[in-house]
Amino acid sequence: MRTKRFLWIVARRVIRKIADGICLCGFAVPVFLPVVMVLCSSVKSEYELSELLSPILSSGTGEINWQFLSLYPTAGHFFQLLFGTPDFFTVFWNSLKIVSLILLGQLVIAVPSAWAFAAFRFRGRGILFLLYIMLMLLPFQVTMLPSYLVLNRLHMLDTHGAVILPAIFSTFPVFLIYRSFAGIPGELLEAARIDGAGEWSIFTRIGVPLGSGGILSALVLGFLDYWNMMEQPLAFLQDKTLWPLSLYLPEIDIRQAGRALAASVITLIPAAFIFAMGQEYLEEGIAASGIKA
Amino acid sequence: MKNYRGKAVKGFVVFLLIMLFCTFVSRSIYAYQMPRVETDKAQRKSISHVVSAEGCVAAVSESAVVVPAGIRIAEVCVRVGEKIEKGTVLFRLDTEYLIADAEALEDEIVLSEQKLTEKKSDLKIAEQARQTERARAKEDLENVTRTQDLNVGQASRRYELAKNEMTACSPEDEGRYALEKAFIEAEMSLQSADNERSLAILEAQRRVEDADRAVTNEKSSIMEAEQELEELQEALAIDQGLIAQNGEVFSGIDGSVSSVQISVGEKTTDGAAMKLADGSRGWVFEARLTKEQMAYFNPDDNVTLKFQNGKNAVENCLVLATNQIDDDNYLVTVEVQEESVSMGDTGVLQFSTQEGPYECCVLLSAVYTSNDSSYVFVIREIDTILGTELKIVKRNVSIIDKNDTYAALEEGSLGEEEQVVVDSDKEIAPGDTVRPMEYDY
Structure with missing residues (x-):
C-alpha cells in the first residue's frame, strides 16, 4: 500500500515535470526558433538557399519552403566571411569600439547619477527622477531631431562621438543601477558616515561593491541594446567606414544569403558571451527585485 | 558559477583574438586578390x-624575246633575275631543228609562189571575161531604158487623151461612163508602164554591177597569198639568221631577265620565250x-x-x-x-x-x-x-x-x-x- 502510494507520488511529480516542460517548451520554441533557423541556414549551400529563397530572389510569388537540416552542409560561407570580407571586420570593430566606449562612459556617468538618486535626499529629487523616467520612455524618433541639431552644432556629426555621447548620458542604466543602490540599507551608509568615511569612500567601497549586481546587469543589458543599435548610426553616420554591424547586415545582398546568415551568427556570438558572463547578475537582479517587491 | 563566468570571459577573449587574426588575414587576401x-x-x-x-x-619597261615556235631548246644560259648586257647569250636553239624548219619554210615558199602565179593568171582571164560581160550588160541597160521610155511615153499620151475626153464630156452625157472607164484604164496602164520601166532598168543595172564585182574575190585571194608568202619569207629569214648564229639568241638590251618561259629539251611556243627588264x-x-x-x-x-x-x-x-x-x-x-x-x-x-x-x-x-x-x-x-x-x-x-x-x-x-x-x-x-x-x- 505504501509502495503504491509512493510510486503514485513519484509518477505524479514526473508527469507534472513533463507537463511543465512541454508547456514551457511551447513558449520557448517560438523564442528560440529564429536563432535555430539562422544557425541551420548558415551552413546550407548556395544552391539550397537559392532554391528555398527563390520566391524572394526571383519570382516574388509563392511561399518559402524551409528545411532545418541541410542536404549539402558547408562551412564555405563562414570561410568567405572571415577570410574574404574585410569590410565585415571593419564594422565589427566599429561596433565593439562604440559599445565599449558607451559602457565605459555609462560607468563614469550613470553609476554616480544612480548613487546620487539612491543615497541622497535633495530638493527636486523626485521631479528630476521623474524627468529621467520620462526621458527613458521617449523613443529615439522624438529625440532624434534635437540630438541632430546639438551634434551638428558641436561638429560631431559623422563621427563615432555622435552615437557614443548621447548613449553615455542615457537614463536607462541610471534607472537600473538605482534599483540596486536603493536596496543598500541606509543604516549601513549612516554607519559608514559615523565611522568617518567620506561620500566618495562610501560610494566606492560600499555602494559600488554592493550594487555591482545592478551595475553589471545594466552593462549586460546595455551591451545587448547597443550591440544591435540601428537608428542612431543610421541617422548620424554617413561615412560608411564608421558604420557598425547593425547597419552592415542589411547592406548584404539577398543573393548572398549565405554570407548574411554567417554574419548573423558571428554577430550573435559576442552577445552570447556577454550574456553568459552577466547571466548570474541578471538573474540575481530579477530575483532581488522580486523579493523586495 | 564563477568557473562558468571565467570560462565565458576566456572564451570571449579567444573569440576576439580570432577575430583580430581573421581581420589581418582577410585584409591580406583582399589586397592580394585586388587587381x-x-x-x-x-x-x-x-x-x-x-x-x-x-x-x-x-x-620601267620590259621587252619580250620571241623565237619561231616548235624549235627545241638546246641550252638556257640565264636565269630569272640575272643581270645581262646587250649581246649576252640568252639561250641556244637546236640548229638541226632550225635547218629542218628553214627547209620546210623554203618548200612552203615555193608552193606559195606557185599558187600566187596561178591566182594572177586566173585573175587576168577573169578580168577579160568581166570586161566582156560588162559591155554586154551596159548595152542591155541602154536598150531596156530606151524601150521602157517608149512604152511609158505611149501610156502617158493615152492617159492624157482619155483625160481630155473625159474633161470635155459633161457629167449628164450618156457616154460619160465609158470615158471615165477609159480614163481609169489609161491611168492604170501608165502606172504599170512606169513600174515596169523601173524594174527593168534596175535589173539591167544589177547585171552591170555584178559584172564589175566578178573579179573582187580573185583580187583579195591574191592579196592573202602575197601576205602569206611575205610571212614565210620573214620566218625563213629569221631561221637563217639563227642558223648563222649557231642557234644562239642574244639579248638586245642591258638589263636583267624578268621571266623565263622555256626549258631545256622543250620546244619553243608561240609566246615570248623570255622577258627582259630594260635597266x-x-x-x-x-x-x-x-x-x-x-x-x-x-x-x-x-x-x-x-x-x-x-x-x-x-x-x-x-x-x-x-x-x-x-x-x-x-x-x-x-x-x-x-x-x-x-x-x-x-x-x-x-x-x-x-x-x-x-x-x-x-x-x-x-x-x-x-x-x-x-x-x-x-x-x-x-x-x-x-x-x-x-x-x-x-x-x-x-x-x-x-x-x-x-x-x-x-x-x-x-x-x-x-x-x-x-x-x-x-x-x-x-x-x-x-x-x-x-x-x-
Missing part, C-alpha cells in the same frame, strides 16, 4: 602613322598597300625604301603612280635612283604622317574592342566600408584615329581629370575594386 592598375589621363596629342609595305624592284631606263619599286594604309598616304610625300641583303636605304623617293588593284588593295610605284639595286630585290616602303592634334588621346592598351564597339575602363572613387576605394567603370568611346601606340577618341569622351586604366596585372571588369600599381624602385 593593380596603371592609369593615365587623356592627353592632347598628334597621332603619327608610320606605314610599312613590302614590295620589290621592277623594271637602261632605271628601276621602280612596287609595293602593295591596303585601303587602311592608303588613308594616310599622300602621293606628294616622299617615301623611304629599305632593302634587304644589306643594300643602302633610299630616302625621299618620288611616288610615280598609285593604282587600285581591287577594292582593298592599291599598288604604289616609286622611282628608285639607287644603282646598286636590281630587278627583283625585295624591300620595304616606309612613310610617316601626322594627324591631329587631337584633344583626347589615350594609350592604345587602354582601349578594348568588342562587337564593333570600343570602350575604356576608368576608375572612380567610391566610399565603402573600407574607406575610399577605386572601382572600375566602363565607358563607351569612339575612336577617330589610332596608331600602334595611341588612340584618339572623340572629343568629350573622357573628362579632363578622369583616370583611364592603361595596364593591369589581372583581368578587370566593370565593378571590380582595384588599387594603383606599385613599382619596385
Whole structure:
C-alpha cells in the first residue's frame, strides 16, 4: 500500500515535470526558433538557399519552403566571411569600439547619477527622477531631431562621438543601477558616515561593491541594446567606414544569403558571451527585485 | 558559477583574438586578390602613322624575246633575275631543228609562189571575161531604158487623151461612163508602164554591177597569198639568221631577265620565250598597300625604301603612280635612283604622317574592342566600408584615329581629370575594386 502510494507520488511529480516542460517548451520554441533557423541556414549551400529563397530572389510569388537540416552542409560561407570580407571586420570593430566606449562612459556617468538618486535626499529629487523616467520612455524618433541639431552644432556629426555621447548620458542604466543602490540599507551608509568615511569612500567601497549586481546587469543589458543599435548610426553616420554591424547586415545582398546568415551568427556570438558572463547578475537582479517587491 | 563566468570571459577573449587574426588575414587576401592598375589621363596629342609595305624592284619597261615556235631548246644560259648586257647569250636553239624548219619554210615558199602565179593568171582571164560581160550588160541597160521610155511615153499620151475626153464630156452625157472607164484604164496602164520601166532598168543595172564585182574575190585571194608568202619569207629569214648564229639568241638590251618561259629539251611556243627588264631606263619599286594604309598616304610625300641583303636605304623617293588593284588593295610605284639595286630585290616602303592634334588621346592598351564597339575602363572613387576605394567603370568611346601606340577618341569622351586604366596585372571588369600599381624602385 505504501509502495503504491509512493510510486503514485513519484509518477505524479514526473508527469507534472513533463507537463511543465512541454508547456514551457511551447513558449520557448517560438523564442528560440529564429536563432535555430539562422544557425541551420548558415551552413546550407548556395544552391539550397537559392532554391528555398527563390520566391524572394526571383519570382516574388509563392511561399518559402524551409528545411532545418541541410542536404549539402558547408562551412564555405563562414570561410568567405572571415577570410574574404574585410569590410565585415571593419564594422565589427566599429561596433565593439562604440559599445565599449558607451559602457565605459555609462560607468563614469550613470553609476554616480544612480548613487546620487539612491543615497541622497535633495530638493527636486523626485521631479528630476521623474524627468529621467520620462526621458527613458521617449523613443529615439522624438529625440532624434534635437540630438541632430546639438551634434551638428558641436561638429560631431559623422563621427563615432555622435552615437557614443548621447548613449553615455542615457537614463536607462541610471534607472537600473538605482534599483540596486536603493536596496543598500541606509543604516549601513549612516554607519559608514559615523565611522568617518567620506561620500566618495562610501560610494566606492560600499555602494559600488554592493550594487555591482545592478551595475553589471545594466552593462549586460546595455551591451545587448547597443550591440544591435540601428537608428542612431543610421541617422548620424554617413561615412560608411564608421558604420557598425547593425547597419552592415542589411547592406548584404539577398543573393548572398549565405554570407548574411554567417554574419548573423558571428554577430550573435559576442552577445552570447556577454550574456553568459552577466547571466548570474541578471538573474540575481530579477530575483532581488522580486523579493523586495 | 564563477568557473562558468571565467570560462565565458576566456572564451570571449579567444573569440576576439580570432577575430583580430581573421581581420589581418582577410585584409591580406583582399589586397592580394585586388587587381593593380596603371592609369593615365587623356592627353592632347598628334597621332603619327608610320606605314610599312613590302614590295620589290621592277623594271620601267620590259621587252619580250620571241623565237619561231616548235624549235627545241638546246641550252638556257640565264636565269630569272640575272643581270645581262646587250649581246649576252640568252639561250641556244637546236640548229638541226632550225635547218629542218628553214627547209620546210623554203618548200612552203615555193608552193606559195606557185599558187600566187596561178591566182594572177586566173585573175587576168577573169578580168577579160568581166570586161566582156560588162559591155554586154551596159548595152542591155541602154536598150531596156530606151524601150521602157517608149512604152511609158505611149501610156502617158493615152492617159492624157482619155483625160481630155473625159474633161470635155459633161457629167449628164450618156457616154460619160465609158470615158471615165477609159480614163481609169489609161491611168492604170501608165502606172504599170512606169513600174515596169523601173524594174527593168534596175535589173539591167544589177547585171552591170555584178559584172564589175566578178573579179573582187580573185583580187583579195591574191592579196592573202602575197601576205602569206611575205610571212614565210620573214620566218625563213629569221631561221637563217639563227642558223648563222649557231642557234644562239642574244639579248638586245642591258638589263636583267624578268621571266623565263622555256626549258631545256622543250620546244619553243608561240609566246615570248623570255622577258627582259630594260635597266637602261632605271628601276621602280612596287609595293602593295591596303585601303587602311592608303588613308594616310599622300602621293606628294616622299617615301623611304629599305632593302634587304644589306643594300643602302633610299630616302625621299618620288611616288610615280598609285593604282587600285581591287577594292582593298592599291599598288604604289616609286622611282628608285639607287644603282646598286636590281630587278627583283625585295624591300620595304616606309612613310610617316601626322594627324591631329587631337584633344583626347589615350594609350592604345587602354582601349578594348568588342562587337564593333570600343570602350575604356576608368576608375572612380567610391566610399565603402573600407574607406575610399577605386572601382572600375566602363565607358563607351569612339575612336577617330589610332596608331600602334595611341588612340584618339572623340572629343568629350573622357573628362579632363578622369583616370583611364592603361595596364593591369589581372583581368578587370566593370565593378571590380582595384588599387594603383606599385613599382619596385
